Amino acid sequence: MNRVVITGAGTINPLGQSVPETQEAMREGRCGIGALEFRDVERLAIRIGGQVKGFEPDSVFNRQQLALYDRFTQFTLLAARQAVTQSGLQFIGELADRSGVILGTSGGGLLTQDENYRAVYEDGKNRVHPFVVPKLMNNAAASHVSMEFNVKGPSFTVATACASSNHAMGQAFMMIRSGLCTAMITGGSESMLCFGGVKAWEGLRVMSKDACRPFSATRNGMVQGEGAGVFVFEEYEHARARGAEILGEVIGFAMTSDAADIVMPSRQGASRAISGALKDGRIARDRVGYINAHGTGTAANDKTECAAVADVFGTHADDLMISSTKSMHGHLIGGTGAVELLACLMALNEGVIAPTIGYEEPDPECALDVVPNTAREAEVDVVLSNAFAFGGLNAVLALSRA
Amino acid sequence: MNVKDKVVEIIAEQAMLEPSDVTMDSTPEDLGIDSLGLVESIFSIEEAFDISVPFNANDPTESDFDISTVGRIVEGIEKLIAEQKA
Numbered sequence: 137m138n139r140v141v142i143t144g145a146g147t148i149n150p151l152g153q154s155v156p157e158t159q160e161a162m163r164e165g166r167c168g169i170g171a172l173e174f175r176d177v178e179r180l181a182i183r184i185g186g187q188v189k190g191f192e193p194d195s196v197f198n199r200q201q202l203a204l205y206d207r208f209t210q211f212t213l214l215a216a217r218q219a220v221t222q223s224g225l226q227f228i229g230e231l232a233d234r235s236g237v238i239l240g241t242s243g244g245g246l247l248t249q250d251e252n253y254r255a256v257y258e259d260g261k262n263r264v265h266p267f268v269v270p271k272l273m274n275n276a277a278a279s280h281v282s283m284e285f286n287v288k289g290p291s292f293t294v295a296t297a298c299a300s301s302n303h304a305m306g307q308a309f310m311m312i313r314s315g316l317c318t319a320m321i322t323g324g325s326e327s328m329l330c331f332g333g334v335k336a337w338e339g340l341r342v343m344s345k346d347a348c349r350p351f352s353a354t355r356n357g358m359v360q361g362e363g364a365g366v367f368v369f370e371e372y373e374h375a376r377a378r379g380a381e382i383l384g385e386v387i388g389f390a391m392t393s394d395a396a397d398i399v400m401p402s403r404q405g406a407s408r409a410i411s412g413a414l415k416d417g418r419i420a421r422d423r424v425g426y427i428n429a430h431g432t433g434t435a436a437n438d439k440t441e442c443a444a445v446a447d448v449f450g451t452h453a454d455d456l457m458i459s460s461t462k463s464m465h466g467h468l469i470g471g472t473g474a475v476e477l478l479a480c481l482m483a484l485n486e487g488v489i490a491p492t493i494g495y496e497e498p499d500p501e502c503a504l505d506v507v508p509n510t511a512r513e514a515e516v517d518v519v520l521s522n523a524f525a526f527g528g529l530n531a532v533l534a535l536s537r538a
Numbered sequence: 539m540n541v542k543d544k545v546v547e548i549i550a551e552q553a554m555l556e557p558s559d560v561t562m563d564s565t566p567e568d569l570g571i572d573s574l575g576l577v578e579s580i581f582s583i584e585e586a587f588d589i590s591v592p593f594n595a596n597d598p599t600e601s602d603f604d605i606s607t608v609g610r611i612v613e614g615i616e617k618l619i620a621e622q623k624a
Contacts, residue, residue, distance in 0.1 A: 183591075341577050341595040357596045399574055435596045
């Protein structure tokens with residue numbers, strides 16, 4: 137089996153428009169959640185979110201590109217450009233054939249759908265732009281990345297709600313580990329902060345009106361965010377031979393299905409995914425120093441996740457750190473695992489553990505070290521990234537320094 | 539149909555029971571209504587009376603709206619109708 141390393145990373149999210157900006161915000165425990173700004177927001181009960189501000193698509197993409205790129209595709213391309221540039225890879229010849237793009241998204245081009253449904257239903261128009269379909273399709277972002285970088289191997293989009301990015305990165309990992317591919321562009325993107333997108337979530341009544349406070353007894357729900365995280369995964373010997381800078385190694389991955397409930401999470405499903413990732417990477421439990429939690433700030437997730445971590449790690453659960461950066465950037469749904477992987481890389485490379493901000497009061501059912509409010513310096517050997525989706529689909533990645 | 543009968547009808551339909559099986563003392567759990575079923579019932583009630591019910595599914599017991607029994611729900615709805623339709 138081949139070893140798999142990360143040689144490039146890129147992002148745009150509510151905390152920043154590059155990896156250094158994002159990691160600085162995570163170090164400082166800055167909050168990227170604020171008042172939502174879009175048409176008809178006054179008709180919503182939930183008016184906060186992690187919106188990407190100060191991003192001018194017109195300054196990055198030309199008119200023809202904008203006609204084809206939904207916001208989730210724009211985010212993906214920006215992040216992918218940063219990641220591929222950092223990796224230094226050029227996808228030509230055999231490398232192009234042996235590389236692919238696997239990205240996660242849940243809503244795909246939801247803003248495009250929202251705008252065009254509005255045009256035909258509310259405004260009564262009988263004509264829409266010719267590119268509505270290629271703009272809104274879930275695989276648009278993966279396809280545009282393959283075109284921009286000449287990546288010609290296996291490429292597709294994974295949609296598993298809140299676990300989409302982790303499932304996508306897990307697939308990319310397995311493609312390289314098995315020898316099928318040499319390099320993969322992988323991660324995820326989401327952009328559903330529009331009237332229809334937030335209205336749909338409102339219906340579930342699990343959204344907070346004021347803040348995302350994972351693990352805090354005072355938490356009252358999740359907050360949505362938007363953005364993308366994209367990485368270059370590469371076969372270790374290939375990366376070493378060309379002297380690439382290695383940001384981390386992916387050492388284990390596992391997926392499970394709860395087979396139980398369409399929205400309520402399962403302790404067993406979550407713990408099987410966590411222990412599965414450890415088993416996959418032959419990782420001793422006590423080597424895990426940090427877990428980037430799924431940590432949505434809902435009562436159901438946070439209690440279940442802490443119980444699952446306690447089940448898997450036993451007494452070591454009290455020695456490890458677990459934090460939810462969703463408190464800062466919100467829940468990026470299909471892109472969330474990718475942005476959260478940046479906190480994992482920061483832990484491995486800089487020895488800084490991102491905090492869970494907004495933490496006000498301990499909850500006895502979440503009695504773990506959740507790194508409340510301020511970042512912490514700590515050397516960690518192995519980190520995990522959890523993702524547990526609606527529909528009971530779980531995906532956990534394990535990383536270490538190469 | 540008065541408020542009480544309409545609320546009972548909605549809850550009975552959610553629980554897949556006859557309205558006569560739903561008493562004012564019944565709790566959602568007694569009727570086999572889980573958190574998702576509760577969210578759906580509240581939605582139906584909001585639609586039926588054109589009101590807004592302050593209910594957070596994260597922690598129903600902490601919400602401003604008492605859902606401990608059918609009777610409490612009916613009282614709450616009557617109060618909300620009075621407030622919001624005034």
